[in-house]
């Protein structure tokens with residue numbers, strides 16, 4: 001405010017300022033709403049949470065970029081050319097979504113939830129590399145929309161003109177979607193299938209096409225979201241995860257399956273962002289936590305969501321626990337002895353790999369505890385792995401404490417984080433849980449990434465020197481071996497105790513478990529915390545093994561590493577995570593030399609999910625089941 | 637005369653539990669056949685087996701001369717088999733009219749063609765409720781809607797699972813009249829019933845099923861007169 005402003009003028013500017021703030025919030029809600037609405041629609045009908053939805057959004061932006069330029073060359077740079085380019089970009093993305101549905105998801109609708117999530121995650125990896133290959137690593141500036149440069153003034157306050165388009169886009173798309181869902185046969189079938197898709201099939205509707213149609217629509221919306229925000233945000237290779245976390249928050253707050261709920265939640269989050277940035281830049285994320293907390297406490301299924309949509313997913317195969325046989329114990333002992341002797345027969349490089357494998361195996365075992373016996377697929381365990389690593393690193397940086405103490409403190413620090421995050425997440429189950437854990441991990445990651453003054457941001461924290469007694473590689477190897485074996489055995493022991501049984505009971509039949517006096521939610525919360533603590537230990541060991549920490553340790557990809565290891569190894573066995581860790585490390589080690597390792601890893605993962613829709617363990621059981629006395633019921 | 641529906645040596649199982657054993661059954665074009673049996677006898681399972689939902693099935697199921705045992709439910713429905721489930725399974729959030737729209741299929745040769753108007757004539761209660769969400773209607777109305785929705789697919793054969801279950805006597809009578817009308821239109825009906833009176837009014841023939849086996853088959857009249865079979869395999 002200038003020195004001349006009279007009180008009345010001041011009122012007017014304040015009002016204008018408020019208005020512009022609200023409008024900015026509304027404009028940033030648009031993309032979020034489009035992505036969340038698509039996610040919600042797809043989930044409603046297919047019951048698959050498409051983790052690749054953020055990637056479709058990113059593709060929308062990139063294709064928009066290309067098509068705007070292309071159409072500009074062909075047809076001039078007028079309105080028609082610009083807007084048809086945006087629309088075409090969305091259509092292309094819709095077609096890609098339909099293709100993904102037909103080639104991948106169609107084969108795994110009956111698979112356990114974990115497999116579906118893994119498969120869509122594979123799609124993310126593939127798209128990341130394809131986008132990198134197609135459009136290069138640099139962030140791209142978006143093209144300006146014709147005649148929408150500059151700003152309009154609202155009560156004397158500037159608002160970018162293009163924001164008006166975005167503000168209108170939300171309600172317009174909401175209205176069009178409403179018409180589509182209520183006034184067309186396709187829409188009525190979609191709504192019916194959201195309620196009871198088997199019945200829709202029994203009435204003669206070919207679900208395959210319905211599902212493909214919904215995937216097209218959902219991906220189209222995501223692509224439109226990405227293309228529409230181009231003039232404002234441009235395109236970059238990180239936007240898939242950024243928007244995914246935001247969309248998950250919106251869907252959870254708005255209520256899964258509700259388009260209107262998604263709109264309300266997107267508006268809410270948009271306002272939070274607009275005002276948060278203004279009041280206190282670092283507070284945006286904290287406020288997001290708070291809003292989610294309030295909503296989830298008051299309405300566990302979101303503003304307009306309904307409980308019946310959230311049911312428990314198809315559970316993983318998990319064999320009943322058997323007391324470990326002497327033979328098995330002998331094998332474990334042999335394995336440990338073999339590992340203990342490793343420095344005798346492995347070179348430096350092999351030892352480094354083995355350290356990685358052991359640490360990852362501990363991480364995977366911790367994650368397995370919540371996925372297998374807990375029945376909850378956490379997609380955010382990197383937060384605790386990275387939490388442990390950063391706890392150790394921050395202690396070094398700010399307190400100068402010795403390594404031993406830092407390693408001891410890393411697990412409780414990660415556990416603390418798990419307590420907070422777990423409090424929210426265990427209120428939900430199934431895919432909701434997976435989405436929320438991913439969203440939280442992404443929030444923690446962005447705090448670390450953005451809060452450079454404290455965490456060093458992208459540059460990470462260097463200088464984690466090991467104590468003199470483990471400075472040598474071999475000595476550190478033994479420390480890691482000791483910690484990991486102890487950690488894995490401790491987890492194993494905990495899960496075959498009454499605590500573990502109660503956890504399984506809660507997974508298999510929550511109502512009955514409650515009836516016999518088990519507080520299922522508390523049990524899961526405790527397991528989540530415990531799991532977080534061990535992941536934190538793995539993170540601490542990892543930090544000291546590398547001597548440095550970077551935000552990557554917390555990124556979604558690290559969470560995915562954990563999921564993949566559990567997935568590779570199966571959820572049955574103690575040896576599963578170890579085998580999974582070895583497989584992943586080996587795969588990455590051989591793929592990383594190649595140019596497009598993400599693409600290859602993604603394709604490998606997708607292929608495994610498709611070839612073994614019941615999991616590798618399930619496949620073996622089916623294949624060789626007759627040797628252990630399982631017969632198909634009909635053949636008897 | 638060649639039967640419209642013919643089951644030979646059909647077995648069926650849910651995940652883990654075998655329920656139906658080696659059943660034979662046939663139904664001629666235009667016939668109304670009742671499946672009767674106690675709770676848990678396997679009536680609904682048999683109907684789901686024909687429709688191809690939820691169960692794993694084996695044996696031969698021929699509809700209109702075609703083997704349908706490997707077809708998915710939607711393809712079977714597309715051949716003209718309509719299914720009205722025991723639990724009705726109307727789409728609660730959708731209005732009555734929208735529910736009917738979900739069931740709509742193109743006209744089919746050899747089957748009567750239904751319009752919403754024609755259905756409202758049989759089920760007048762539905763007409764005034766047509767804009768109301770199905771979830772906010774009574775059990776009887778939902779049963780009528782479930783039948784009407786299936787008829788929108790212009791089926792030749794309707795599988796009707798316990799149409800009288802849990803309904804007031806007046807509505808049961810209405811149902812019986814409706815089934816009569818379907819028969820007079822030339823539709824074939826396979827219905828499961830515990831209510832022998834209802835079955836007696838509408839059905840030509842009956843099969844008695846118990847523990848997944850067929851224990852009796854014959855004319856409806858024959859069953860009603862056969863006290864031994866009734867005592868042995870039916871509750872009352």
Ligand SMILES: Nc1ncnc2c1ncn2[C@@H]1O[C@H](COP(=O)(O)OP(=O)(O)OP(=O)(O)O)[C@@H](O)[C@H]1O
Nearest residue numbers: 650653655673674675676677678679680681682830
């Ligand atoms: N989805 C299912 N999974 C496993 N078993 C089932 C399932 N549905 C039914 N059953 C079992 O199959 C058997 C036959 O059930 P069905 O529903 O066919 O009986 P019904 O004759 O229709 O009985 P009612 O008159 O009570 O409807 C019962 O023992 C039942 O417990």
Ligand SMILES: [Mg+2]
Nearest residue numbers: 679680722798
């Ligand atoms: Mg029944």
